[in-house]
């Protein structure tokens with residue numbers, strides 16, 4: 001936790017020197033997000049050895065890619081929906097820029113963690129609302145999906161304040177809540193993206209982000225806490241798991257409600273988001289405590305003014321998306 005403490009202090013000082021407008025008012029919200037404070041206790045090599053080097057993506061070996069013949073048929077049967085991607089909120093759609101690099105860095109870091117232990121499903125949470133969980137989840141999923149042939153499933157696991165569908169420009173239901181309530185099937189909630197024909201809102205037939213599938217939140221409302229504890233969630237992950245290389249689950253904040261912890265129990269790992277200049281250290285600490293019973297991989301420091309250069313903890317890579 002000391003690294004996240006240092007990073008949050010630094011971000012706060014920088015924010016005081018150069019205050020930013022409220023996130024809602026930002027036209028270009030693409031501030032870099034940096035990877036911090038991963039738990040390296042299970043790492044095969046010392047931290048220094050793993051983080052001081054650059055990792056060109058061409059040289060990166062994905063240890064557990066699924067054989068194509070296993071993944072292709074079922075994935076291709078997922079029904080395309082018109083997606084109207086919000087380009088300003090999705091920097092990994094671009095080819096370069098500081099935020100793109102940071103998402104690549106986060107992605108590489110997760111591949112490195114995966115080399116030491118099996119992880120496929122990663123839940124993203126944070127202590128409080130508005131720290132950037134949905135922003136990080138969606139952009140991380142896109143970054144993975146643009147990398148080689150990684151098949152990625154993005155699940156909006158925030159069944160109260162589901163917003164991922166807004167970034168993708170698609171419908172919020174039927175979604176996870178409907179599936180967990182037994183009101184929809186896996187096939188009904190899974191989406192792939194199709195470019196809408198200009199001006200009509202109708203699909204043009206061109207698949208967008210061809211390796212990405214999405215399950216929206218659905219409307220859990222008051223039932224979200226109960227639904228998040230349903231055994232249908234681990235069943236869902238088991239059923240769709242073989243189709244994907246990564247499953248990224250956005251979730252609700254962990255301090256006010258228990259949904260994220262419930263969902264996290266079925267995931268292989270959890271990443272917590274802390275927002276530079278906003279999240280206080282005790283909040284980050286409390287979030288980590290709430291997640292103590294699950295596999296906490298580490299923190300992502302979101303919305304920092306510039307990518308921090310602190311010690312050896314930041315991995316940068318230089319490849320293409």
Ligand SMILES: Nc1ncnc2c1ncn2[C@@H]1O[C@H](COP(=O)(O)OP(=O)(O)OP(=O)(O)O)[C@@H](O)[C@H]1O
Pocket residue numbers: 023024026028029030031032033089126128129130131132133134135136158161163251252253302303304
């Ligand atoms: N790195 C960033 N730079 C600028 N704006 C950001 C950044 N990350 C998130 N935002 C903006 O901050 C707002 C909150 O982000 P987001 O919805 O991802 O947070 P959240 O933690 O998922 O919130 P909630 O708890 O309500 O679900 C959004 O308007 C989002 O676009």
Ligand SMILES: [Mg+2]
Pocket residue numbers: 133134135158161163250251
């Ligand atoms: Mg959210």
